[in-house]
Amino acid sequence: MQTELKLRIASGVVLAAVALGATWFGGLAFQLLSVAIALLVYYEWSTITGLAERDFQGNAFGWLSLAIIAALILLGNIGYSLPALLLVVVISVLWVSLKKGSWWLPGGIVYAGLTGISLAALRGDDNPGLAATLFVFAVVWGTDILAYFVGRALGGPKLAPRISPGKTWSGAIGGTICGVLAGTAAFMAYFPLQDLRIPMLALVLSVASQIGDLFESFIKRRFGVKDSSHLIPGHGGVMDRVDGLVFACIATLVLVLIQYVVSDGRQIAFGSVLLGL
Structure with a gap:
C-alpha cells in the first residue's frame, strides 16, 4: 500500500473517531x-x-x-x-x-x-438528531469513499474535467449507489424501512455532497491551489474533508426549513422531520 494512501486512511480513521464521538455525546x-x-x-x-x-x-x-x-x-x-x-x-x-x-x-x-x-x-439534543446525523454521515462517507475507489479502479469519462480532472462518471455513480445503501442501512439500524422515502432522501444528499465536492474544487482551481490547507495529513485541509458534508447538511437544513414553512411555523425537531418520524 502506498505511503500516501496509508496516511490518508490513518487520518481518516482518527477524524471519523472524533466526529462519531462528538456525535454520540451530542x-x-x-x-x-x-x-x-x-x-x-x-x-x-x-x-x-x-x-x-x-x-x-x-x-x-x-x-x-x-x-x-x-x-x-x-x-x-x-x-x-x-x-x-x-x-x-x-x-x-x-x-x-x-x-x-x-x-x-x-x-x-x-x-x-x-x-x-x-x-x-x-x-440537536435528541435521539432522532443522533440518528439523522449518523444517516447523513453514512451517505456522505459512503459516497466519498466509493467514488474515490471506484473512480480509480474503473476510470472512464470525466465528470467535470475543467473543475476536477480526477473525478469520473463511474466514481460518481458508484459513490451514489454506495451512499444510498449506506444511508439506508444506517436508518434501518434505528427504524424499520417502510417506503422509498429514505433511499430517495439518501440519493438527494449523495448528489448534494458531490456537488459540494465539485464546488470546493472550483474554488481551489480558481485560485490555483491543490489543497485548502495542510492541516490534515494525507487529506489537505478541513474544506477538503468536509466539502461534501457541508452541502449535504445545508441541503438537509433547506428541506427542514421548507417543512417548517409548510407546517405553519410550528416548532419541529430537526432530526425527526428529516427522517420523517
Whole structure:
C-alpha cells in the first residue's frame, strides 16, 4: 500500500473517531465540533481567496461575524443564528458595494456560517438528531469513499474535467449507489424501512455532497491551489474533508426549513422531520 494512501486512511480513521464521538455525546461536544469546523473553514476560505490581503477590514468583519455565529451555537441559540447570519451577510454585501471590497467576503461568511449552523442543527439534543446525523454521515462517507475507489479502479469519462480532472462518471455513480445503501442501512439500524422515502432522501444528499465536492474544487482551481490547507495529513485541509458534508447538511437544513414553512411555523425537531418520524 502506498505511503500516501496509508496516511490518508490513518487520518481518516482518527477524524471519523472524533466526529462519531462528538456525535454520540451530542450537546456541547457536537456544538464545539460544529464551531471548530466552521471557523477552520472560514480560515481556509479567507486564505485561499486572499481576503486578508484584498480587504483586511472586511476580513476582520468576517471573523467577527463567524465569532457571533459560533457564540450563538455554543449558547444553544441555533434558532437565532440564521437571522444573525442573514444580518451579517447583508452588512458584508453593503461593505463590499461601498468599499469595493472582495465579493469572496460574503461568500465565505455564508459558506462557513451555514456549515456550523447546519451541522449543529442536524444533531440537536435528541435521539432522532443522533440518528439523522449518523444517516447523513453514512451517505456522505459512503459516497466519498466509493467514488474515490471506484473512480480509480474503473476510470472512464470525466465528470467535470475543467473543475476536477480526477473525478469520473463511474466514481460518481458508484459513490451514489454506495451512499444510498449506506444511508439506508444506517436508518434501518434505528427504524424499520417502510417506503422509498429514505433511499430517495439518501440519493438527494449523495448528489448534494458531490456537488459540494465539485464546488470546493472550483474554488481551489480558481485560485490555483491543490489543497485548502495542510492541516490534515494525507487529506489537505478541513474544506477538503468536509466539502461534501457541508452541502449535504445545508441541503438537509433547506428541506427542514421548507417543512417548517409548510407546517405553519410550528416548532419541529430537526432530526425527526428529516427522517420523517
